[in-house]
Amino acid sequence: MKTAVIVFPASNCDRDAAMALEKVTGRKAEMIWHRETEIPSDIDFVVIPGGFSYGDYLRCGAIASRSPIVKDIVAKAEKGLPVAGFCNGFQILAETGLLPGALMRNKGLKFVCRPERLTIANGNSRYTSAYGNTKEVVFPVAHHDGNYYADDKTLNILEKEGRVIFKYADNPNGSARDIAGICNDHGNVFGMMPHPERAIDPLHGGTDGLTFFKSIIESI
């Protein structure tokens, strides 16, 4: 099992993501600089970490989504490579079009950082299958632009196809239909604003994130 974390200028959860992957797989994640042009063929799972890539200039995730490595991520994801983006990673994935919709300024207009209760909206996905009977998890959120938007038609499709994976129990940012995390139509690409990689340690944010990573790793 080999995993990789993409590093953009001003990614800042890259180390956190790598720690989580190492904890679950027992193997160090490969750190891939954004100027690289190819994801090595033996990589089984790619994480696009949180942060403020390119200072959030223009739009969150916009500039990073046009970087060389992302082209290859899009190509490989379309062939089935599992790719997950958290926080800024979700924004980047939405900007690429791999995931539908966009992330807008929080409804309250402020950065919001707090532990957030999420309900598991689809427990059968590749990213939630290991949760069993668990219906609710707590992951921290920390973002300024996490207000998920998509038109009604798209939202209806997401809900009908079971592609809404997590919902906020107490919506912190105004996201449409309380959506916290979604996947693409093949279920291999996943994005959400909350940080599962910050919930892998009882001393820091709980351990609900471990099962998230176990789910996707076991599915490969």
Place this chain on the structure above:
Amino acid sequence: MTQAVEITSEIVAEHGLTEDEYKIILDRLGRSPNLTELGIFSVMWSEHCSYKSSRRHLGKFLTSGKRVIQGPGENAGVIDIDDGDAIIFKMESHNHPSYIEPYQGAATGVGGIMRDVFTMGARPIALMNALRFGEPSHPKTKSLVDGVVAGIGGYGNCVGVPTVGGETNFHKGYNGNILVNAMCVGLARTDNVFYSAAKGVGNPIFYVGSKTGRDGIHGATMASAEFDDDSDEKRPTVQVGDPFTEKLLIEACMELMATDAIIAIQDMGAAGLTSSSIEMADKGGVGVELNLDDVPQREDGMTAYEMMLSESQERMLMVIQPGKEQLAFDIFEKWELDVAQIGSTTDTGRLVLNHGGKIVCDIPIAPLADDAPNYDRPHIATPKRDEINADNIALSDLNKAVLDIMGSPDIASRRWIWEQYDRHVMTDTVDSSQSGGDAAIVRIHGTNKAVAITTDVTPRYCEADPYEGGKQCVAETWRNLTCVGADPIAITDCLNFGNPERPEIMGQFVGCIEGMNEACRAFDYPVVSGNVSLYNETNGQAIPPTPAVGGVGLIPDLDFYTTLAGAKKGDALLLIGETTGWIGSSLYLREIANMETGAPPPVDLEQEKKHGDYVRRLIRDRRVHAAHDCSDGGLMVAATEMALAADLGLNIQRPADSCAISGWYFGEDQARYLLAVDANSVNPILSTADSLGIKAQQIGTFGGNNLTSNDGLNIELSKVRTTYEAWFPKLMS
């Protein structure tokens, strides 16, 4: 556009130099300085760079200790936390810029203090801030709070360093001068700490980071002789921060620091290129020659004066090992940063600047530092205030008093603030402002040890009695670190005062320093870094003396630590320390009785040490479920905060032989702790305390849903919580 400017006495005065100071310059140079040289002298001899009013008093501080690797005098202080790990930290003010432009002022304050820390080879791992605003009803307060908090968050969140704690006070004394003090803590290896002393001759000097613009150039009026008609548009005086570049600078510096390419490194903070180049040269005893044409510039037609005095942010200066130039270029270019070799070290002991084919400055470096003014300003001691007897202070409605004080500006929940700060990034935050605890706890990455960090000062005590207030602010940080089970190690300080040319203000300054130093020595708790901010006054109205202290301690093993939360149902509430009911200068007096009078509580340093050492020992023996010190609002506020954190009711039993009721509940006697312990632990803890000569007693039991006491207190905890949480959002709505 630029013509030679004749240095008139007006221009000298506009540069903040006195006639005597200018005479020294003439004497050392043997000629008149040109405008660039005058500008350089003026910033080097400014209060900010030379500490000319404070230097002789700062020298009194205890600055050494067995864990001190580097005390004051470098970019930040360095302490040893075992296993080859070092903690590097400092606190600094950004008061005036934050009042003018709260978002950018606060943001660049955070950026500046982080650069002080990573300049020395440490990766920043935690940010704190100590904020003081005017009274809540003042028309500017709300927008200042909004901007400052957004600025701190905007910078720290983006760079990816958790903002883990701090303090926020409101008082009318800050209506015209808010205080924004930011602290950064970084982690390095003891064998890879970087210093600023330039060494060697002919070594290349590198400029790295953002381009230089006309940001923050001082002396707005003087330069009119030098500019054309568009000068207003060309001269932004507020620095704008770019956290994106800062993040890249950190990563690039960390990468270069892992090699042996850097001889010396200094960030360009206040007075930018001037102070960084001169400090590096002075400390290393070398000269410096710079080619200003090679400085990366953001605007056209910048003069030497502007480049030397610019305060553009996110810039560093370094002396590179000859032969390693390409390595440095490669790393900085990888991180898409501007980098240029702008000069080299020399053996002349002079600062020589070339610009446009001409030498525009050629001055000896030693006088800039050695001959900097060092004033013994007259100071008069603050008159002592009368003590206030709590018997004369009525407490008619305990329920109302508890709700009022829990919803008062200085006690109410700061959730509105800390939810805007990323407290979790880097995944090592064990405890932060989220819990409302005494000190933040940040794990040393990859280990089971942690640093504890706190910031404290009680300005109303310092105003009433600078000496006791100075002792108290150090003692409170020491107590707060103790409360989480940490060994307190060292402090940084940010000394915010009014105009030092007024003897009563200078008296506050000297009194506070002497009190602080007394406490530092009693606890073997040295000052390793700090900053002085004077002239915080408007229309002759000075701020309350505010020597903010940032304390750092070590938790050797995270199997043994406590927080404010953690009391369990049935736990006993123990009070450690003497309760005389000291009500003078208390928060109760101010908030409930509307009186800002009375002598503040005296600080018995011997008692502080004895009580703190005992509490720490109990925590290490795993006897303590939750701990909290008694500070603002006395034991009632501390006990209520513990109940709120545990989400558990509390029944308080005031002993029959206690002092007056207002003083018992809300008095602010020092050296006191509240502990939540298992009922079975009570007797052994109390008897050991007795044998050590420490006053300790059980004053309550946790359980139920209400706050109750034998004096008729009875409020639902949920009601207290609503009041406690409501104040800040209401202020900001």
Place this chain on the structure above:
Amino acid sequence: MKAIVHIGLKPGVLDPQGRAIARSLTDLGFDSVTGARQGKVIELDIKGNDAEKARQDVTDMCEKLLANTVIESYRIDIEN
């Protein structure tokens, strides 16, 4: 030449910043304000003087990077 690109949220997409601006203006007594939308303006310096080609190029830039057409619309002004 200069190309000036105005980017704003599409009609129907909630604009919390615009709403806050409108509310604040009303609070200040500007009763005539019934709504506000916040956008951004990007000025591009363009080589050459073929306005039509510039417009095509900038349209391409908007589609590929400058605007997120899921939520944003754009308008281009070319100035000589």
